[in-house]
Amino acid sequence: MRLRLGSALATAITIAIGLIVLLGLLIEPGAGQLGSNVEDSPIADVTSVLLSLTTVLLAFMILVGVLNLLGVHLLRLIGRRRGAPYSLVLIIGFGAAVGTYIARRETSMVILETVQFSIESALAGLLLFSLVFGAYRMMYRRVTWTGVLFIIVVLIVLIGALPVDVLRDIEAIAEVRAWLMEVPVSAGARGILLGIALATIVAGMRVLIGQDRSYRG
Amino acid sequence: MDDTTQAVSILFLTLTFACLVILTQFIRRRRDLFALRRIPAYESVPAMVGRSIETGRPLHLSFGSAEIGSQTTVLAAASAELAYEVTQRAAIGDSSPIITFTAGSTLPLAQDTLRRAYQYRGLSERYSAINARWLPAGENSLAFAAGVTGLLGDDRAAANVLAGSFGLELALIMEAGVRRRLPQIAVSDRLQGQAVAYVFADEPLIGEEVFAGGAYLGDSAVQVGQLVTLDILRWLLIFTLIASFAIAARNTGG
Numbered sequence: 001m002r003l004r005l006g007s008a009l010a011t012a013i014t015i016a017i018g019l020i021v022l023l024g025l026l027i028e029p030g031a032g033q034l035g036s037n038v039e040d041s042p043i044a045d046v047t048s049v050l051l052s053l054t055t056v057l058l059a060f061m062i063l064v065g066v067l068n069l070l071g072v073h074l075l076r077l078i079g080r081r082r083g084a085p086y087s088l089v090l091i092i093g094f095g096a097a098v099g100t101y102i103a104r105r106e107t108s109m110v111i112l113e114t115v116q117f118s119i120e121s122a123l124a125g126l127l128l129f130s131l132v133f134g135a136y137r138m139m140y141r142r143v144t145w146t147g148v149l150f151i152i153v154v155l156i157v158l159i160g161a162l163p164v165d166v167l168r169d170i171e172a173i174a175e176v177r178a179w180l181m182e183v184p185v186s187a188g189a190r191g192i193l194l195g196i197a198l199a200t201i202v203a204g205m206r207v208l209i210g211q212d213r214s215y216r217g
Numbered sequence: 218m219d220d221t222t223q224a225v226s227i228l229f230l231t232l233t234f235a236c237l238v239i240l241t242q243f244i245r246r247r248r249d250l251f252a253l254r255r256i257p258a259y260e261s262v263p264a265m266v267g268r269s270i271e272t273g274r275p276l277h278l279s280f281g282s283a284e285i286g287s288q289t290t291v292l293a294a295a296s297a298e299l300a301y302e303v304t305q306r307a308a309i310g311d312s313s314p315i316i317t318f319t320a321g322s323t324l325p326l327a328q329d330t331l332r333r334a335y336q337y338r339g340l341s342e343r344y345s346a347i348n349a350r351w352l353p354a355g356e357n358s359l360a361f362a363a364g365v366t367g368l369l370g371d372d373r374a375a376a377n378v379l380a381g382s383f384g385l386e387l388a389l390i391m392e393a394g395v396r397r398r399l400p401q402i403a404v405s406d407r408l409q410g411q412a413v414a415y416v417f418a419d420e421p422l423i424g425e426e427v428f429a430g431g432a433y434l435g436d437s438a439v440q441v442g443q444l445v446t447l448d449i450l451r452w453l454l455i456f457t458l459i460a461s462f463a464i465a466a467r468n469t470g471g
Contacts, residue, residue, distance in 0.1 A: 022230075026223060026226065026227065054286045055286075057286065057322070058284075058286045058287070058321070058322050060321075061286075061320070061321030061322040061324065062321045062354065063321070064321050064324055064351075065320075065321030065324060065351035065353075065354065066321075066351075066353075068321075068324055068347075068349070068350065068351045069350070069351055069352065069353070071347060072347050072350050075347060076371075081371075082371045082372075082373075083367065083370070083371030083372075086367060086371070119363075120359045120360070123359040123362065123363060123389065124359060126389065127385055127386075127388055127389060130388035130389055130391075130392040131385075131388050131413070131416075133392055133395075134388060134391070134392065134413065134416040134417050135416060137395060137416070137417070138416050150415075150416070189408050191424075192408065192411060192423065192424040193408070193424075194454065195423075195424045195425040195451070196292075196406050196424050196425050198425065198447060198450050198451060198454065199295075199424075199425035199427075199428040199447055200291045200292065200428075201229070201230070201233055201450075202233055202237070202428070202443055202446050202447050202450065203291045203294065203295055203428055203443065204291045205230065205233045205234055205237055206237060206439070206443055207291070207294065208234075209234065209237065209238065211237065211241070211439045211442075211443075212294060212298075
Protein backbone atom coordinates (compact mmCIF):
# COMPACT_ATOMS: atom_id res chain seq x y z
CA MET A 1 0.00 0.00 0.00
CA ARG A 2 1.44 3.37 -1.03
CA LEU A 3 1.30 6.05 1.63
CA ARG A 4 1.52 9.70 0.57
CA LEU A 5 3.51 11.82 3.01
CA GLY A 6 1.32 14.91 2.65
CA SER A 7 -1.84 12.92 3.22
CA ALA A 8 -0.40 11.11 6.26
CA LEU A 9 0.81 14.40 7.74
CA ALA A 10 -2.57 16.08 7.25
CA THR A 11 -4.29 13.13 8.89
CA ALA A 12 -1.85 13.11 11.82
CA ILE A 13 -2.25 16.86 12.44
CA THR A 14 -6.05 16.63 12.23
CA ILE A 15 -6.27 13.69 14.63
CA ALA A 16 -3.84 15.26 17.10
CA ILE A 17 -5.54 18.65 17.17
CA GLY A 18 -8.99 17.08 17.21
CA LEU A 19 -8.14 14.90 20.20
CA ILE A 20 -6.51 17.79 22.10
CA VAL A 21 -9.56 20.01 21.60
CA LEU A 22 -11.94 17.18 22.55
CA LEU A 23 -9.96 16.41 25.70
CA GLY A 24 -9.69 20.11 26.51
CA LEU A 25 -13.46 20.50 26.33
CA LEU A 26 -14.16 17.34 28.34
CA ILE A 27 -11.54 17.96 31.05
CA GLU A 28 -11.82 21.73 31.30
CA PRO A 29 -11.13 22.96 34.87
CA GLY A 30 -14.18 22.58 37.06
CA ALA A 31 -16.11 20.56 34.48
CA GLY A 32 -17.68 17.46 36.04
CA GLN A 33 -15.82 14.72 37.93
CA LEU A 34 -12.80 14.74 35.61
CA GLY A 35 -12.36 18.50 35.69
CA SER A 36 -12.90 18.90 39.44
CA ASN A 37 -9.32 17.82 40.18
CA VAL A 38 -7.83 20.00 37.48
CA GLU A 39 -7.00 23.57 38.44
CA ASP A 40 -4.67 24.65 35.68
CA SER A 41 -4.71 22.12 32.86
CA PRO A 42 -2.19 22.64 30.01
CA ILE A 43 -4.63 20.87 27.67
CA ALA A 44 -7.31 23.45 28.45
CA ASP A 45 -4.82 26.24 27.70
CA VAL A 46 -3.77 24.65 24.41
CA THR A 47 -7.44 24.18 23.48
CA SER A 48 -8.12 27.83 24.22
CA VAL A 49 -5.19 28.92 22.03
CA LEU A 50 -6.30 26.64 19.18
CA LEU A 51 -9.87 27.94 19.32
CA SER A 52 -8.59 31.56 19.35
CA LEU A 53 -6.42 30.80 16.31
CA THR A 54 -9.49 29.41 14.55
CA THR A 55 -11.40 32.64 15.22
CA VAL A 56 -8.56 34.77 13.82
CA LEU A 57 -8.25 32.52 10.77
CA LEU A 58 -12.01 32.68 10.10
CA ALA A 59 -11.89 36.48 10.13
CA PHE A 60 -8.99 36.42 7.66
CA MET A 61 -10.82 33.98 5.36
CA ILE A 62 -13.49 36.60 4.61
CA LEU A 63 -10.75 38.53 2.80
CA VAL A 64 -9.84 35.39 0.84
CA GLY A 65 -13.52 35.04 -0.10
CA VAL A 66 -13.67 38.64 -1.34
CA LEU A 67 -10.54 38.07 -3.46
CA ASN A 68 -12.15 34.93 -4.91
CA LEU A 69 -15.31 36.89 -5.79
CA LEU A 70 -13.32 39.65 -7.47
CA GLY A 71 -11.17 37.11 -9.34
CA VAL A 72 -14.21 35.29 -10.72
CA HIS A 73 -15.84 38.51 -11.94
CA LEU A 74 -12.62 40.01 -13.34
CA LEU A 75 -12.04 36.87 -15.41
CA ARG A 76 -15.63 36.98 -16.63
CA LEU A 77 -15.21 40.61 -17.61
CA ILE A 78 -11.90 40.04 -19.37
CA GLY A 79 -13.26 36.97 -21.18
CA ARG A 80 -16.44 38.96 -22.11
CA ARG A 81 -18.51 36.02 -21.03
CA ARG A 82 -22.25 35.96 -20.46
CA GLY A 83 -23.17 38.27 -17.58
CA ALA A 84 -20.03 40.39 -18.00
CA PRO A 85 -21.95 43.72 -17.56
CA TYR A 86 -23.13 42.53 -14.15
CA SER A 87 -19.55 41.67 -13.24
CA LEU A 88 -18.56 45.21 -14.19
CA VAL A 89 -21.29 46.60 -11.91
CA LEU A 90 -20.04 44.37 -9.09
CA ILE A 91 -16.43 45.52 -9.47
CA ILE A 92 -17.44 49.20 -9.67
CA GLY A 93 -19.70 48.71 -6.63
CA PHE A 94 -16.89 47.07 -4.69
CA GLY A 95 -14.49 49.88 -5.61
CA ALA A 96 -17.06 52.53 -4.63
CA ALA A 97 -17.79 50.86 -1.30
CA VAL A 98 -14.11 50.50 -0.35
CA GLY A 99 -13.16 53.95 -1.70
CA THR A 100 -15.94 55.82 0.12
CA TYR A 101 -15.31 53.86 3.32
CA ILE A 102 -11.69 55.02 3.30
CA ALA A 103 -12.34 58.59 2.11
CA ARG A 104 -15.74 59.47 3.60
CA ARG A 105 -17.38 56.93 5.88
CA GLU A 106 -20.78 58.74 5.89
CA THR A 107 -21.07 58.32 2.10
CA SER A 108 -20.32 54.63 2.50
CA MET A 109 -23.21 54.35 4.97
CA VAL A 110 -25.51 56.16 2.52
CA ILE A 111 -24.60 53.65 -0.20
CA LEU A 112 -25.26 50.81 2.24
CA GLU A 113 -28.64 52.17 3.29
CA THR A 114 -29.93 53.26 -0.11
CA VAL A 115 -28.64 50.41 -2.25
CA GLN A 116 -27.94 47.36 -0.12
CA PHE A 117 -30.86 47.65 2.30
CA SER A 118 -33.37 48.49 -0.44
CA ILE A 119 -32.37 45.55 -2.61
CA GLU A 120 -32.30 43.12 0.30
CA SER A 121 -35.73 44.34 1.47
CA ALA A 122 -37.11 43.78 -2.02
CA LEU A 123 -35.65 40.27 -2.07
CA ALA A 124 -37.09 39.57 1.37
CA GLY A 125 -40.49 40.64 0.04
CA LEU A 126 -40.10 38.29 -2.92
CA LEU A 127 -39.50 35.40 -0.52
CA LEU A 128 -43.21 35.32 0.35
CA PHE A 129 -44.18 34.84 -3.30
CA SER A 130 -41.50 32.19 -3.75
CA LEU A 131 -42.87 30.26 -0.78
CA VAL A 132 -46.47 30.50 -2.04
CA PHE A 133 -45.27 29.36 -5.45
CA GLY A 134 -43.49 26.45 -3.79
CA ALA A 135 -46.67 25.34 -2.03
CA TYR A 136 -48.62 25.61 -5.29
CA ARG A 137 -45.96 23.66 -7.16
CA MET A 138 -45.96 20.93 -4.56
CA MET A 139 -49.63 20.20 -5.22
CA TYR A 140 -49.27 20.72 -8.97
CA ARG A 141 -46.39 18.25 -9.27
CA ARG A 142 -48.01 15.36 -7.47
CA VAL A 143 -50.80 15.10 -4.94
CA THR A 144 -49.63 12.93 -2.07
CA TRP A 145 -51.09 12.61 1.41
CA THR A 146 -47.98 14.20 2.90
CA GLY A 147 -48.30 17.12 0.47
CA VAL A 148 -51.98 17.62 1.33
CA LEU A 149 -51.17 17.46 5.05
CA PHE A 150 -48.37 19.99 4.58
CA ILE A 151 -50.66 22.46 2.79
CA ILE A 152 -53.49 22.05 5.35
CA VAL A 153 -51.09 22.72 8.22
CA VAL A 154 -49.61 25.75 6.44
CA LEU A 155 -53.11 27.18 5.85
CA ILE A 156 -54.21 26.64 9.45
CA VAL A 157 -51.03 28.24 10.83
CA LEU A 158 -51.29 31.19 8.42
CA ILE A 159 -54.99 31.76 9.12
CA GLY A 160 -54.31 31.52 12.86
CA ALA A 161 -51.57 34.13 12.56
CA LEU A 162 -53.64 36.64 10.54
CA PRO A 163 -54.17 39.94 12.40
CA VAL A 164 -57.94 39.83 11.82
CA ASP A 165 -60.19 40.16 14.88
CA VAL A 166 -62.94 37.92 13.47
CA LEU A 167 -60.49 35.04 13.05
CA ARG A 168 -58.87 35.68 16.41
CA ASP A 169 -62.26 35.30 18.07
CA ILE A 170 -62.68 31.79 16.69
CA GLU A 171 -61.08 29.83 19.48
CA ALA A 172 -60.92 26.55 17.58
CA ILE A 173 -58.46 27.94 15.01
CA ALA A 174 -56.23 29.44 17.69
CA GLU A 175 -56.29 26.19 19.70
CA VAL A 176 -55.52 24.00 16.69
CA ARG A 177 -52.67 26.35 15.69
CA ALA A 178 -51.23 26.33 19.20
CA TRP A 179 -51.46 22.53 19.41
CA LEU A 180 -49.82 22.13 15.98
CA MET A 181 -46.92 24.38 16.97
CA GLU A 182 -46.43 22.81 20.41
CA VAL A 183 -46.82 19.11 19.63
CA PRO A 184 -46.25 17.84 16.04
CA VAL A 185 -44.15 20.79 14.77
CA SER A 186 -41.99 20.83 17.89
CA ALA A 187 -41.62 17.02 17.87
CA GLY A 188 -40.71 16.94 14.17
CA ALA A 189 -38.22 19.77 14.56
CA ARG A 190 -36.55 18.04 17.51
CA GLY A 191 -36.45 14.77 15.57
CA ILE A 192 -34.69 16.39 12.63
CA LEU A 193 -32.25 18.27 14.87
CA LEU A 194 -31.46 15.14 16.91
CA GLY A 195 -30.83 13.20 13.70
CA ILE A 196 -28.43 15.89 12.45
CA ALA A 197 -26.68 16.01 15.84
CA LEU A 198 -26.18 12.21 15.84
CA ALA A 199 -24.87 12.27 12.28
CA THR A 200 -22.51 15.12 13.18
CA ILE A 201 -21.08 13.11 16.09
CA VAL A 202 -20.55 10.02 13.93
CA ALA A 203 -18.99 12.00 11.07
CA GLY A 204 -16.83 13.92 13.58
CA MET A 205 -15.61 10.65 15.06
CA ARG A 206 -14.65 9.51 11.55
CA VAL A 207 -12.42 12.58 11.30
CA LEU A 208 -10.88 11.83 14.71
CA ILE A 209 -9.99 8.25 13.81
CA GLY A 210 -8.69 9.19 10.36
CA GLN A 211 -11.46 7.59 8.29
CA ASP A 212 -12.60 10.83 6.66
CA ARG A 213 -10.90 11.70 3.37
CA SER A 214 -12.39 15.09 2.63
CA TYR A 215 -9.32 17.10 3.77
CA ARG A 216 -6.41 14.78 2.93
CA GLY A 217 -5.35 16.24 -0.38
CA MET B 218 -20.54 20.52 32.22
CA ASP B 219 -21.95 18.43 35.09
CA ASP B 220 -20.98 14.86 36.01
CA THR B 221 -23.88 13.22 34.18
CA THR B 222 -23.34 15.15 30.95
CA GLN B 223 -19.63 14.37 31.07
CA ALA B 224 -20.21 10.65 31.66
CA VAL B 225 -22.87 10.40 28.95
CA SER B 226 -20.64 12.29 26.47
CA ILE B 227 -17.69 9.97 27.07
CA LEU B 228 -19.90 6.86 26.91
CA PHE B 229 -21.49 8.08 23.69
CA LEU B 230 -18.15 8.87 22.05
CA THR B 231 -16.72 5.49 23.07
CA LEU B 232 -19.74 3.66 21.69
CA THR B 233 -19.54 5.61 18.42
CA PHE B 234 -15.82 4.85 18.13
CA ALA B 235 -16.36 1.12 18.79
CA CYS B 236 -19.25 0.83 16.34
CA LEU B 237 -17.38 2.65 13.57
CA VAL B 238 -14.20 0.59 13.90
CA ILE B 239 -15.89 -2.82 14.31
CA LEU B 240 -18.63 -2.37 11.72
CA THR B 241 -16.23 -1.06 9.09
CA GLN B 242 -14.16 -4.24 9.43
CA PHE B 243 -17.26 -6.46 9.14
CA ILE B 244 -18.46 -4.57 6.06
CA ARG B 245 -15.01 -4.79 4.44
CA ARG B 246 -15.21 -8.57 4.71
CA ARG B 247 -18.85 -8.91 3.60
CA ARG B 248 -20.13 -6.05 1.45
CA ASP B 249 -23.74 -7.30 1.44
CA LEU B 250 -23.98 -7.51 5.24
CA PHE B 251 -26.16 -4.39 5.52
CA ALA B 252 -28.58 -3.31 2.81
CA LEU B 253 -29.06 0.44 2.38
CA ARG B 254 -32.65 1.65 2.08
CA ARG B 255 -33.66 3.55 -1.06
CA ILE B 256 -33.12 7.31 -1.10
CA PRO B 257 -34.66 8.56 -4.39
CA ALA B 258 -32.69 11.83 -4.29
CA TYR B 259 -29.38 9.99 -4.55
CA GLU B 260 -30.80 7.70 -7.22
CA SER B 261 -31.51 10.79 -9.31
CA VAL B 262 -27.87 11.99 -9.23
CA PRO B 263 -26.67 9.87 -12.22
CA ALA B 264 -29.47 11.36 -14.35
CA MET B 265 -28.40 14.88 -13.31
CA VAL B 266 -24.78 14.12 -14.18
CA GLY B 267 -25.89 12.63 -17.52
CA ARG B 268 -27.88 15.77 -18.29
CA SER B 269 -24.84 17.92 -17.50
CA ILE B 270 -22.54 15.87 -19.74
CA GLU B 271 -25.00 15.65 -22.63
CA THR B 272 -25.90 19.34 -22.64
CA GLY B 273 -22.36 20.57 -21.89
CA ARG B 274 -23.74 22.67 -19.04
CA PRO B 275 -22.27 22.68 -15.52
CA LEU B 276 -23.84 21.20 -12.43
CA HIS B 277 -24.35 23.68 -9.63
CA LEU B 278 -23.49 22.42 -6.15
CA SER B 279 -23.86 24.53 -3.04
CA PHE B 280 -22.78 24.23 0.61
CA GLY B 281 -24.77 27.32 1.68
CA SER B 282 -23.34 28.76 4.89
CA ALA B 283 -21.72 25.50 6.07
CA GLU B 284 -18.37 26.64 7.42
CA ILE B 285 -15.07 25.07 8.40
CA GLY B 286 -14.22 26.21 11.92
CA SER B 287 -17.76 26.64 13.21
CA GLN B 288 -20.55 24.33 14.40
CA THR B 289 -21.18 23.33 10.79
CA THR B 290 -17.63 22.06 10.14
CA VAL B 291 -18.68 18.42 9.92
CA LEU B 292 -21.65 19.34 7.74
CA ALA B 293 -19.27 21.17 5.38
CA ALA B 294 -17.11 18.04 5.20
CA ALA B 295 -20.17 15.87 4.47
CA SER B 296 -21.34 18.30 1.77
CA ALA B 297 -17.84 18.21 0.28
CA GLU B 298 -17.94 14.41 0.24
CA LEU B 299 -21.21 14.50 -1.71
CA ALA B 300 -19.78 17.17 -4.04
CA TYR B 301 -16.70 15.00 -4.62
CA GLU B 302 -18.78 11.98 -5.64
CA VAL B 303 -20.91 14.09 -7.99
CA THR B 304 -17.92 15.95 -9.47
CA GLN B 305 -15.83 12.89 -10.20
CA ARG B 306 -18.79 11.49 -12.18
CA ALA B 307 -19.31 14.78 -14.05
CA ALA B 308 -15.57 15.37 -14.63
CA ILE B 309 -15.61 13.62 -18.00
CA GLY B 310 -18.01 16.26 -19.35
CA ASP B 311 -17.05 19.54 -21.01
CA SER B 312 -18.27 21.76 -18.18
CA SER B 313 -16.83 21.61 -14.69
CA PRO B 314 -19.33 21.65 -11.81
CA ILE B 315 -19.52 24.94 -9.91
CA ILE B 316 -19.53 24.97 -6.10
CA THR B 317 -20.93 28.00 -4.23
CA PHE B 318 -20.82 28.86 -0.51
CA THR B 319 -20.96 31.86 1.78
CA ALA B 320 -18.12 31.03 4.19
CA GLY B 321 -14.59 32.10 3.27
CA SER B 322 -13.08 29.22 5.22
CA THR B 323 -14.96 26.76 2.99
CA LEU B 324 -13.11 28.02 -0.11
CA PRO B 325 -10.04 25.74 0.31
CA LEU B 326 -12.34 22.76 0.98
CA ALA B 327 -14.40 23.44 -2.16
CA GLN B 328 -11.33 23.97 -4.34
CA ASP B 329 -9.71 20.83 -2.98
CA THR B 330 -12.89 18.84 -3.57
CA LEU B 331 -12.92 19.84 -7.26
CA ARG B 332 -9.17 19.24 -7.61
CA ARG B 333 -9.32 15.76 -6.05
CA ALA B 334 -12.27 14.74 -8.22
CA TYR B 335 -10.44 15.72 -11.42
CA GLN B 336 -7.23 14.11 -10.17
CA TYR B 337 -9.14 10.87 -9.52
CA ARG B 338 -10.25 10.86 -13.16
CA GLY B 339 -6.73 11.68 -14.38
CA LEU B 340 -7.97 15.00 -15.76
CA SER B 341 -6.11 17.41 -13.48
CA GLU B 342 -5.51 19.84 -16.35
CA ARG B 343 -9.27 20.51 -16.57
CA TYR B 344 -9.52 21.62 -12.94
CA SER B 345 -10.32 25.31 -12.59
CA ALA B 346 -9.99 26.94 -9.15
CA ILE B 347 -12.53 29.66 -9.99
CA ASN B 348 -15.32 27.10 -10.13
CA ALA B 349 -15.31 27.25 -6.34
CA ARG B 350 -17.12 30.54 -5.75
CA TRP B 351 -17.62 32.52 -2.58
CA LEU B 352 -20.65 34.77 -2.36
CA PRO B 353 -21.36 37.20 0.48
CA ALA B 354 -21.90 36.19 3.27
CA GLY B 355 -23.15 34.37 6.35
CA GLU B 356 -26.43 32.72 7.32
CA ASN B 357 -29.72 33.72 5.63
CA SER B 358 -27.79 35.78 3.10
CA LEU B 359 -30.12 37.23 0.47
CA ALA B 360 -27.04 38.49 -1.40
CA PHE B 361 -25.95 34.85 -1.68
CA ALA B 362 -29.40 33.88 -3.01
CA ALA B 363 -29.29 36.71 -5.55
CA GLY B 364 -25.77 35.73 -6.64
CA VAL B 365 -26.69 32.07 -7.10
CA THR B 366 -29.86 33.00 -8.99
CA GLY B 367 -27.73 35.03 -11.40
CA LEU B 368 -25.19 32.23 -11.69
CA LEU B 369 -27.89 29.71 -12.69
CA GLY B 370 -28.66 31.92 -15.70
CA ASP B 371 -25.21 33.22 -16.63
CA ASP B 372 -23.48 29.85 -16.40
CA ARG B 373 -26.56 27.97 -17.69
CA ALA B 374 -26.51 25.36 -14.94
CA ALA B 375 -27.86 21.90 -15.78
CA ALA B 376 -29.01 20.90 -12.28
CA ASN B 377 -28.96 22.04 -8.65
CA VAL B 378 -27.49 19.96 -5.84
CA LEU B 379 -28.00 22.06 -2.70
CA ALA B 380 -26.65 20.26 0.35
CA GLY B 381 -25.47 22.27 3.33
CA SER B 382 -26.73 24.97 5.63
CA PHE B 383 -29.54 27.13 4.21
CA GLY B 384 -32.35 29.26 5.58
CA LEU B 385 -35.38 30.76 3.84
CA GLU B 386 -33.14 32.24 1.13
CA LEU B 387 -33.17 28.74 -0.36
CA ALA B 388 -36.69 29.52 -1.67
CA LEU B 389 -35.31 32.20 -4.03
CA ILE B 390 -32.60 29.87 -5.35
CA MET B 391 -34.90 26.91 -5.85
CA GLU B 392 -37.65 29.00 -7.41
CA ALA B 393 -35.10 30.22 -9.97
CA GLY B 394 -34.20 26.56 -10.55
CA VAL B 395 -37.85 25.65 -11.09
CA ARG B 396 -38.27 28.52 -13.60
CA ARG B 397 -35.29 27.15 -15.53
CA ARG B 398 -36.71 23.61 -15.25
CA LEU B 399 -33.62 22.29 -13.51
CA PRO B 400 -33.72 18.99 -11.67
CA GLN B 401 -33.01 19.78 -8.02
CA ILE B 402 -32.15 17.97 -4.83
CA ALA B 403 -31.83 19.91 -1.58
CA VAL B 404 -31.29 19.47 2.13
CA SER B 405 -30.43 21.81 4.99
CA ASP B 406 -29.40 21.39 8.61
CA ARG B 407 -31.65 24.35 9.50
CA LEU B 408 -35.39 23.81 9.86
CA GLN B 409 -36.49 26.73 7.68
CA GLY B 410 -34.21 25.66 4.86
CA GLN B 411 -35.30 22.04 5.28
CA ALA B 412 -38.97 23.03 4.93
CA VAL B 413 -38.21 24.97 1.72
CA ALA B 414 -36.15 22.04 0.38
CA TYR B 415 -39.04 19.65 1.04
CA VAL B 416 -41.46 21.87 -0.89
CA PHE B 417 -39.30 22.69 -3.92
CA ALA B 418 -37.01 19.72 -4.49
CA ASP B 419 -37.90 17.05 -7.03
CA GLU B 420 -36.63 14.49 -4.53
CA PRO B 421 -36.16 15.93 -1.04
CA LEU B 422 -33.55 14.77 1.42
CA ILE B 423 -34.36 15.06 5.11
CA GLY B 424 -31.92 16.26 7.79
CA GLU B 425 -29.12 13.80 8.39
CA GLU B 426 -29.51 12.19 4.94
CA VAL B 427 -26.97 14.76 3.73
CA PHE B 428 -24.37 12.71 5.63
CA ALA B 429 -25.33 9.60 3.64
CA GLY B 430 -24.30 10.99 0.23
CA GLY B 431 -20.83 9.48 0.27
CA ALA B 432 -22.15 6.03 1.24
CA TYR B 433 -24.82 5.98 -1.47
CA LEU B 434 -22.69 7.35 -4.28
CA GLY B 435 -19.26 6.13 -3.17
CA ASP B 436 -20.17 2.82 -1.54
CA SER B 437 -16.96 2.43 0.49
CA ALA B 438 -16.98 0.24 3.61
CA VAL B 439 -16.08 3.21 5.81
CA GLN B 440 -19.02 5.25 4.58
CA VAL B 441 -21.49 2.37 4.90
CA GLY B 442 -20.10 1.72 8.39
CA GLN B 443 -20.92 5.34 9.26
CA LEU B 444 -24.55 4.85 8.19
CA VAL B 445 -24.97 1.61 10.16
CA THR B 446 -23.40 3.27 13.23
CA LEU B 447 -25.84 6.15 12.84
CA ASP B 448 -28.76 3.69 12.70
CA ILE B 449 -27.56 1.93 15.86
CA LEU B 450 -27.20 5.23 17.73
CA ARG B 451 -30.60 6.36 16.49
CA TRP B 452 -32.31 3.20 17.82
CA LEU B 453 -30.41 3.57 21.08
CA LEU B 454 -31.61 7.15 21.41
CA ILE B 455 -35.22 6.13 20.69
CA PHE B 456 -34.99 3.35 23.30
CA THR B 457 -33.48 5.79 25.84
CA LEU B 458 -36.23 8.36 25.21
CA ILE B 459 -38.99 5.76 25.61
CA ALA B 460 -37.34 4.30 28.74
CA SER B 461 -36.94 7.79 30.26
CA PHE B 462 -40.59 8.54 29.53
CA ALA B 463 -41.70 5.23 31.09
CA ILE B 464 -39.60 5.82 34.24
CA ALA B 465 -40.86 9.40 34.57
CA ALA B 466 -44.48 8.25 34.08
CA ARG B 467 -44.06 5.50 36.73
CA ASN B 468 -42.50 7.92 39.24
CA THR B 469 -45.26 10.45 38.65
CA GLY B 470 -47.91 7.73 39.02
CA GLY B 471 -46.26 6.37 42.18
